[in-house]
Amino acid sequence: xxxxxxxxxxxxxxxxxxxxxxxxxxxxxxxxxxxxxxxxxxxxxxxxxxxxxxxxxxxxxxxxxxxxxxxxxxxxxxxxxxxxxxxxxxxxxxxxxxxxxxxxxxxxxxxxxxxxxxxxxxxxxxxxxxxxxxxxxxxxxxxxxxxxxxxxxxxxxxxxxxxxxxxxxxxxxxxxxxxxxxxxxxxxxxxxxxxxxxxxxxxxxxxxxxxxxxxxxxxxxxxxxxxxxxxxxxxxxxxxxxxxxxxxxxxxxxxxxxxxxxxxxxxxxxxxxxxxxxxxxxxxxxxxxxxxxxxxxxxxxxxxxxxxxxxxxxxxxxxxxxxxxxxxxxxxxxxxxxxxxxxxxxxxxxxxxxxxxxxxxxxxxxxxxxxxxxxxxxxxxxxxxxxxxxxxxxxxxxxxxxxxxxxxxxxxxxxxxxxxxxxxxxxxxxxxxxxxxxxxxxxxxxxxxxxxxxxxxxxxxxxxxxxxxxxxxxxxxxxxxxxxxxxxxxxxxxxxxxxxxxxxxxxxxxxxxxxxxxxxxxxxxxxxxxxxxxxxxxxxxxxxxxxxxxxxxxxxxxxxxxxxxxxxxxxxxxxxxxxxxxxxxxxxxx
Numbered sequence: 001x002x003x004x005x006x007x008x009x010x011x012x013x014x015x016x017x018x019x020x021x022x023x024x025x026x027x028x029x030x031x032x033x034x035x036x037x038x039x040x041x042x043x044x045x046x047x048x049x050x051x052x053x054x055x056x057x058x059x060x061x062x063x064x065x066x067x068x069x070x071x072x073x074x075x076x077x078x079x080x081x082x083x084x085x086x087x088x089x090x091x092x093x094x095x096x097x098x099x100x101x102x103x104x105x106x107x108x109x110x111x112x113x114x115x116x117x118x119x120x121x122x123x124x125x126x127x128x129x130x131x132x133x134x135x136x137x138x139x140x141x142x143x144x145x146x147x148x149x150x151x152x153x154x155x156x157x158x159x160x161x162x163x164x165x166x167x168x169x170x171x172x173x174x175x176x177x178x179x180x181x182x183x184x185x186x187x188x189x190x191x192x193x194x195x196x197x198x199x200x201x202x203x204x205x206x207x208x209x210x211x212x213x214x215x216x217x218x219x220x221x222x223x224x225x226x227x228x229x230x231x232x233x234x235x236x237x238x239x240x241x242x243x244x245x246x247x248x249x250x251x252x253x254x255x256x257x258x259x260x261x262x263x264x265x266x267x268x269x270x271x272x273x274x275x276x277x278x279x280x281x282x283x284x285x286x287x288x289x290x291x292x293x294x295x296x297x298x299x300x301x302x303x304x305x306x307x308x309x310x311x312x313x314x315x316x317x318x319x320x321x322x323x324x325x326x327x328x329x330x331x332x333x334x335x336x337x338x339x340x341x342x343x344x345x346x347x348x349x350x351x352x353x354x355x356x357x358x359x360x361x362x363x364x365x366x367x368x369x370x371x372x373x374x375x376x377x378x379x380x381x382x383x384x385x386x387x388x389x390x391x392x393x394x395x396x397x398x399x400x401x402x403x404x405x406x407x408x409x410x411x412x413x414x415x416x417x418x419x420x421x422x423x424x425x426x427x428x429x430x431x432x433x434x435x436x437x438x439x440x441x442x443x444x445x446x447x448x449x450x451x452x453x454x455x456x457x458x459x460x461x462x463x464x465x466x467x468x469x470x471x472x473x474x475x476x477x478x479x480x481x482x483x484x485x486x487x488x489x490x491x492x493x494x495x496x497x498x499x500x501x502x503x504x505x506x507x508x509x510x511x512x513x514x515x516x517x518x519x520x521x522x523x524x525x526x527x528x529x530x531x532x533x534x535x536x537x538x539x540x541x542x543x544x545x546x547x548x549x550x551x552x553x554x555x556x557x558x559x560x561x562x563x564x565x566x567x568x569x570x571x572x573x574x575x576x577x578x579x580x581x582x583x584x585x586x587x588x589x590x
Contacts, residue, residue, distance in 0.1 A: 001035065016040070031156060037545070037557030074551040082544040087149040088561055089541030089568075090133040095154060096577060097514045098125065100192065100521075106184050110177045118161050123170030124507075126151065126162065131511035133539065137494060138167040150543040153559070153583045171503035178506050182248040183272060185513050189245050193520045197273070199242040201281045201474050202265055204258045208233040209493050216498040220254035234493075236505060237261050239269055242473050245516050248272070249509055251502060258285045263294050279303060279459060281474050287456070296355070296458060303457040303471050306358075311454050313338055317360055318448055326465040329364035334464045359455040359467050367451025374446060377416035384409050385422065389434045399424055399432040406434070418442050525574040534571055541568065543583060559583055 006017045018038040024031055098104050107121035129151065130141045142164045146152070152159050189195060206224060208231035213219035219232040226233075233254035239247045248269060252261055266280065280295065284305030295302045311318075314335065323331035335358055385406075392402060403424045410417040422436040455471050462470075495501045518531035527534060541562055548556040561579060564572060572579065 003038065006037075033153070034559075037547075037555070039549075039555030039557070040553065073554075073556070075556075076549045076551060079549040081547050083547055083557075084543075084545040084559075086543050087133070087539065088543040090535065090539035091129050091149045091151050091154060092541070092579075093518075093535065093538050093577075094129040094132050094514060095125075097517050097521075098128070101185065101188050101513070101517060103128075103185075103510070106181070110180065111173055118157050118166060120170055120173040122155055122157060123166060124174045125155065126157075127167060127170055127174075127507050128510045128514065131507050132514050132535075135511075137164075138171075139164045141167060150583060153543070168500070171500055171507070175499060175503040175506060178502075179272070181506070181510070185510075186247050186273070189513070189517070189520075192517070193243075193245065193524075195241055195243070195245055197241055197247065198277065199279045199281065199470060199473075200239055200247065200269065201242065202237065202239050202262070202286065203283055203474065204235055204237045204252075204261060204285070206233045206235045206254065207493055209496075211494070211496055213493075213496050213501075215496055216501055218251065218253045218498055218501065222253075222255035234501065234505075235261070237265050239265065242470070243520075245520070246509065246513055249505075251505055259288045259291060262286050262291045266295070266298075266300070275300075277301070279470065281471060283474060284308075292456075301457075301459050303455060303459060303467060305471070306454045306456050308453075311449055311452060312445070314358070314360060314454065315445070315448070318362075318452060323362065324464055326468065330468070331362045332464045332468050333360045334358070334467075335360060356456060356458050357460065357467075359457065359464055359471075361453050361455065361468055363451045365451075366453075370450040371447075374416055374450070377413040378419060381409060381413050381416055381420055385420070385434070385436050389436070392432045392434045396429070397432040399426045399430075402432040402434060419446065521575055525576075527571070527574055534575075537568060537571060540565075541579070 001020060001022045003018050004021045006019055007014055008017065009015070017040055019034045020036045020038060021032050022035050024033070104121065104125065107124050108119075111120040111124065113119040113121075126141065126146065127138075130136065130145050133149075134145050136145060142162050146162050147159045151157070186197075190197070206222070206226065208224060208226055208228045209216075209219050210231070213232050218234045220234075221229065221232055222235070224231070224233055235252040235254060235256050235258075236249055237252065238249045241247060250261070250265060250268060262282065275298075279301045280303075282302070282304045284307055287304045287306060292302075292304075316338070317333065317335050320333075323333050325331050337356070337358060388402065388405065388409075391397065406422050406424060410420070410422070419438055419442055420436055421439055422434070425433045425435070427433050455467060457467055459467065493501055493504060495504050515531060518535065519529055522531050522534055523529050541564060543559060543561050546558045546560050548558070550556065559582070561583065564579065
């Protein structure tokens with residue numbers, strides 16, 4: 001250790017301050033770190049500190065019978081203060097997750113150091129950590145997030161070395177390794193949590209752009225799950241395990257229909273990880289006869305949802321009382337396609353005899369929810385129709401205008417639109433007359449089918465409860481997409497170029513892997529399956545500079561980590577994590 005002067009201008013004059021500095025070696029060369037800021041020192045003070053620094057150095061050879069005199073400094077306790085309060089808990093926890101996954105080792109091998117000032121592997125870590133802790137743009141990361149955290153000390157990268165241009169280039173270097181990253185993380189997650197990939201769940205989401213994105217052919221207008229039909233978007237298909245651990249993803253053009261992505265995703269996953277004997281679970285938006293035929297011809301097993309229209313063919317089964325209660329409020333029954341089923345309701349009759357099983361499911365909670373939704377839309381339509389009929393009687397309204405108004409009303413309330421039969425007639429004077437009535441037959445069917453849905457599978461050796469439970473796990477995948485887009489703020493996308501957009505989504509995927517790793521560790525530690533609360537709690541840990549003014553006028557400055565609260569200490573103990581005694585650089589040795 002040694003002392004080093006630091007100069008700064010104050011009131012137009014150049015002042016010298018002193019810092020106690022330690023040298024150490026890393027694989028990226030020798031580095032120095034400040035152990036303590038000492039403030040202004042006179043010659044005697046510098047000699048005393050220098051003697052203590054040399055005395056404490058392990059490289060110094062002590063002489064026989066050497067005597068040392070301790071140096072004492074009086075601290076003004078009333079003037080003690082803290083400065084430079086920075087985020088520590090979130091970035092440190094993210095680095096611990098990265099260490100458990102071995103992601104830093106992979107990035108180091110995939111992105112070897114060259115002549116750049118900052119290794120691209122460390123730039124990638126900055127992007128991933130920021131996406132997990134405080135999702136924002138690359139400009140915000142460089143100008144606010146990075147300098148407001150302990151990452152400069154943890155990663156050993158000075159603040160002035162991180163700018164938005166370096167982060168953009170880091171995206172470019174990371175993107176070519178997408179496929180290798182997915183394979184590495186799939187194997188690593190399997191080892192950490194003893195995962196089995198015999199069951200794969202697949203679903204599609206979308207995220208929109210701010211701007212025209214004219215240089216990106218993937219940016220197209222399509223069905224927007226974000227209710228932003230005015231913006232271009234891309235679609236993202238994510239494949240996860242039965243517990244929601246991510247296996248891989250693909251990006252499609254924004255105008256891609258969900259049903260057209262199935263064959264591409266299935267073949268891609270099989271090329272990467274083998275065909276095996278997996279069961280594919282998909283929602284009804286993925287189902288078509290072409291996809292069912294594709295899965296069946298490849299001897300693949302599947303459990304899929306079916307369109308609501310197909311449920312009509314099982315009306316007689318719904319009326320029977322031979323339901324199997326598998327848990328409170330949930331009833332199921334296994335049945336075959338009715339022989340007298342025709343194709344007029346959905347064209348789903350291309351079913352080979354004895355090769356498929358249908359599972360009727362009825363949920364009491366879902367039935368109550370459907371009934372409440374239907375009642376709300378029904379009351380809204382009825383009240384509006386009464387008002388419109390009264391206006392037609394009192395005013396001389398144009399029939400064409402009234403028809404358009406009725407069309408808008410039914411179009412905005414499609415849940416209950418079929419329950420009403422509305423007629424707009426023209427009187428002898430050419431004025432509009434509106435009459436309407438409820439269709440009781442359709443009302444009875446809506447009541448019968450509330451809370452019911454139909455599954456379709458070619459798995460023959462599972463019970464009805466196992467089939468239902470497996471399909472319900474698809475909600476884990478849907479929850480994964482919600483986390484992927486809300487908690488990690490994947491929307492909207494501000495990048496315009498195709499490669500940058502793909503790299504941005506890759507960083508979001510890697511942050512989501514950290515998220516699910518945290519969820520797995522929390523579940524194993526008995527902390528539930530909500531990692532957001534744990535991350536928020538530990539993110540309150542800070543690194544601060546403790547300033548100790550002395551009676552001699554000098555100031556001793558020491559960077560410390562705040563003491564965890566009792567709750568934080570319990571979380572750290574449960575997760576088997578130990579806070580460092582002082583800030584030290586995150587080591588990347590193999």
